Amino acid sequence: MRFRRHREEADSRTGALMVAFALTVVALVAVVNLALALAWRLTLPVGAGYPRLFFETNTLVVLMLVLGGWWVESRRLRQGGAVVARWAGARVAADDILRERRLVNVVQEASIAARRRPPEAWVLPEDDSINAFVAGWRDEDTVIVVTRGALARLTRAELQGVVAHELGHLASGDTHRHMKLIGLVWGLQMVHGLGVRLMQPGEDGKRPAGTWIGLALRVSGYAGWLAGRLLQAAIARQREFHADAAAVQFTRQVDGLGGALRKIAGPQGRAATRDAVAPDASLACLSHLWIAEPRHARWSLASLLSTHPPLAERLRRLYGRTVSALPAPELPEQPDSPGWPGRSEMPALQDTLALPAAPSPERWAHAAGKAPEEAEAESRTSSHSQPAWPPWPDTVPSAALDDEGDDGGRRTR
Amino acid sequence: MEPLQLVILALVLALAIWALLTYNALVRRRNEIGNAFAQIDVQLKRRFDLVPNLVETASRYLQHERQTLEAVAQARAGAGRAADAARGHAGERQAMQALSAADGALGQLLGRLMVVVEAYPALKADARMAELSEELAHTENRIAFARQAFNDAVLDYNNAAQQAPANLVAGLFGFRAAAMLEATEQPAQREAPRVRF
Numbered sequence: 001m002r003f004r005r006h007r008e009e010a011d012s013r014t015g016a017l018m019v020a021f022a023l024t025v026v027a028l029v030a031v032v033n034l035a036l037a038l039a040w041r042l043t044l045p046v047g048a049g050y051p052r053l054f055f056e057t058n059t060l061v062v063l064m065l066v067l068g069g070w071w072v073e074s075r076r077l078r079q080g081g082a083v084v085a086r087w088a089g090a091r092v093a094a095d096d097i098l099r100e101r102r103l104v105n106v107v108q109e110a111s112i113a114a115r116r117r118p119p120e121a122w123v124l125p126e127d128d129s130i131n132a133f134v135a136g137w138r139d140e141d142t143v144i145v146v147t148r149g150a151l152a153r154l155t156r157a158e159l160q161g162v163v164a165h166e167l168g169h170l171a172s173g174d175t176h177r178h179m180k181l182i183g184l185v186w187g188l189q190m191v192h193g194l195g196v197r198l199m200q201p202g203e204d205g206k207r208p209a210g211t212w213i214g215l216a217l218r219v220s221g222y223a224g225w226l227a228g229r230l231l232q233a234a235i236a237r238q239r240e241f242h243a244d245a246a247a248v249q250f251t252r253q254v255d256g257l258g259g260a261l262r263k264i265a266g267p268q269g270r271a272a273t274r275d276a277v278a279p280d281a282s283l284a285c286l287s288h289l290w291i292a293e294p295r296h297a298r299w300s301l302a303s304l305l306s307t308h309p310p311l312a313e314r315l316r317r318l319y320g321r322t323v324s325a326l327p328a329p330e331l332p333e334q335p336d337s338p339g340w341p342g343r344s345e346m347p348a349l350q351d352t353l354a355l356p357a358a359p360s361p362e363r364w365a366h367a368a369g370k371a372p373e374e375a376e377a378e379s380r381t382s383s384h385s386q387p388a389w390p391p392w393p394d395t396v397p398s399a400a401l402d403d404e405g406d407d408g409g410r411r412t413r
Numbered sequence: 414m415e416p417l418q419l420v421i422l423a424l425v426l427a428l429a430i431w432a433l434l435t436y437n438a439l440v441r442r443r444n445e446i447g448n449a450f451a452q453i454d455v456q457l458k459r460r461f462d463l464v465p466n467l468v469e470t471a472s473r474y475l476q477h478e479r480q481t482l483e484a485v486a487q488a489r490a491g492a493g494r495a496a497d498a499a500r501g502h503a504g505e506r507q508a509m510q511a512l513s514a515a516d517g518a519l520g521q522l523l524g525r526l527m528v529v530v531e532a533y534p535a536l537k538a539d540a541r542m543a544e545l546s547e548e549l550a551h552t553e554n555r556i557a558f559a560r561q562a563f564n565d566a567v568l569d570y571n572n573a574a575q576q577a578p579a580n581l582v583a584g585l586f587g588f589r590a591a592a593m594l595e596a597t598e599q600p601a602q603r604e605a606p607r608v609r610f
Contacts, residue, residue: 098547105551112452113558115445115566156550252561 003245010242028224035216069187081136081143090122113250153328161256168246192221236307266325442570449563450503488519504591
């Protein structure tokens with residue numbers, strides 16, 4: 001996956017959408033003015049001009065509603081990460097449970113790759129689905145919350161991919177951006193709300209005087225609010241693509257995040273998500289930060305409002321082709337073999353090399369003690385052309401030693 | 414002042430500001446390299462400290478593997494010396510190569526040790542060994558990611574310093590290209606291990 005190119009593409013699309021969002025607010029002001037002018041015309045006899053400062057007042061009121069609503073909602077969302085995590089029902093990852101210890105390790109590894117301060121690792125113990133989110137406004141109090149299902153069903157590499165995806169969100173300031181956008185959408189909604197209030201019948205049940213104005217506000221407000229929500233969802237989807245590319249950049253492999261997404265798309269992943277505790281309304285504001293929302297498998301009209309692109313499209317961009325879903329059973333609790341350095345996982349030795357299950361110590365010693373020349377000769381005559389073990393380095397390469405070239409005077413051969 | 418003089422003054426001012434911003438950006442990126450290198454040092458130290466525990470736990474079961482264990486201990490010592498030598502020379506080609514070599518040797522031997530551990534079910538089932546395995550995997554990953562982060566920092570810096578027109582500022586103030594850490598020094602290291610009996 002050409003992750004740098006994907007990141008740049010997502011960034012430029014995001015920029016364009018943010019400009020569109022700003023234009024939406026401007027358009028809303030214009031439309032409100034237009035609608036109110038129309039309402040004025042309808043309410044009053046022809047020939048009466050507009051009152052003084054009519055348009056200025058309208059503009060000011062709309063901006064106050066939008067920006068005021070934004071400020072109020074932002075304040076509410078700008079909690080520390082731990083507050084949000086506790087809201088969601090999470091707890092700090094425990095050191096003595098191997099899986100949670102592994103999560104803490106994985107978070108630290110991915111933070112090194114992302115060149116960021118590691119967020120605190122929290123666990124959602126009641127949730128069996130595979131999911132994760134980040135929360136927090138300031139660098140010092142960001143947290144990453146991972147479900148118990150993710151810890152149990154994902155391999156170490158896949159967990160690393162998920163964590164790297166969330167760190168991608170943090171690294172590109174998505175948490176801040178989304179909170180601003182949500183606040184703005186809330187503000188846009190306030191214009192609509194004012195229109196509804198103006199249209200409410202009075203105590204005597206008669207239509208109030210400002211009905212037409214209320215209607216104008218309601219219609220334009222709804223249009224602005226809908227446009228805002230569509231744009232916010234489009235921006236959220238671009239950020240998901242960006243975070244996917246960032247995850248590949250940090251882990252330098254596609255199979256980690258790809259494997260996790262395939263498991264989420266699979267039957268067990270989907271079933272677990274259906275049974276998952278539905279987040280309440282206050283948490284819906286966090287929906288864009290979860291890693292997956294598997295309700296929409298393919299593009300559709302309803303998916304335009306979805307904050308996540310369809311899983312199939314995300315997998316296609318990761319792998320460059322269509323891939324199948326994977327089953328996601330709970331894995332047995334044991335540490336993965338560390339395998340070759342630098343990789344977090346190696347399949348069982350027996351499977352890859354078709355060896356007898358447990359060679360006796362004597363055979364191992366014999367094989368290890370063999371001189372490299374014999375091993376070379378053997379490999380040449382065998383039917384597989386596999387290279388032999390690289391020879392034991394009898395000394396550390398001399399360039400790495402200091403001037404004396406002294407390694408304790410002992411050599412292995 | 415004539416309009417033409419004003420325009421020229423504005424252009425010169427703009428050029429000066431651009432040069433200043435570019436210089437600062439280059440300094441920031443260069444410092445990022447130093448920071449990323451220090452990270453690697455921290456991770457290497459961590460592995461360095463972990464290896465004696467590992468060797469001690471393994472040696473109880475692996476009497477036949479004395480050669481392996483001794484090789485690991487030696488490689489550890491070599492890696493320590495290389496890290497000391499490389500401190501303060503982040504980004505210089507020779508120091509980076511030496512560090513890569515020593516670090517790679519130790520990593521390769523540890524990997525081989527863990528492959529050997531796979532063959533001893535009693536050792537693998539030992540609880541302490543299980544913890545150490547996870548810690549070792551974690552430490553190896555931290556080293557790998559620290560190296561990757563270092564290389565990414567070097568890439569950002571080289572991109573900034575070598576692309577036009579910033580390369581004019583870079584040349585003027587002595588910002589040279591930095592060297593990346595290479596993963597493998599000998600072709601043999603690139604081949605995956607195959608066990609032969």
